[in-house]
Amino acid sequence: EAGVTQSPTHLIKTRGQQATLRCSPISGHTSVYWYQQALGLGLQFLLWYDEGEERNRGNFPPRFSGRQFPNYSSELNVNALELEDSALYLCASDSQGLGTWAYGYTFGSGTRLTVV
């Protein structure tokens, strides 16, 4: 079974540009979660998508947005990039309603975004 896949692995952008990060969940998982991990910090919740809809978002400005496609893959878009957006962006997936709490999330390996 393929795990959660994220692309690209690394991304370098200039301040003010837009970045698009992609995530493919595990087959059968309908929920996708995005987290930001800035250097030396824990994971900060960004967005949760389930069945194509945004279910919850963390305390981030509107320039952080995303969407979930019919095949449950997801995109995270960051507009008007700022230097402090440099971080590891992790995607996770799980399946709702099947009592999967005990297994936690399954995370991808992340996209390391560097803004210069």
Place this chain on the structure above:
Amino acid sequence: AQKITQTQPGMFVQEKEAVTLDCTYDTSDQSYGLFWYKQPSSGEMIFLIYQGSYDEQNATEGRYSLNFQKARKSANLVISASQLGDSAMYFCAMREDNTGNQFYFGTGTSLTVIP
């Protein structure tokens, strides 16, 4: 208030010794779950162990055990017989039944196993 607090930024342990990584949490929910994740330098988050708020026994998974003290709101991770491959960042996390499906993560503890 922080939902998850990890007060040990860095820890060292001798190979083959046991080590305890501290975690305290803050919630008013009755139903919640506590998790530990390992993050090696590659960046991937690896799920280690889970403890449900209604579980009466401490969770164990191989060399990992979770010392759950509900009244003190602590969920410490114990790693027995440390191995060099255990060197990594360790994150404690919580999921509450009433606040959606997001996880709240602590700031992590960097564990270094010394040969």
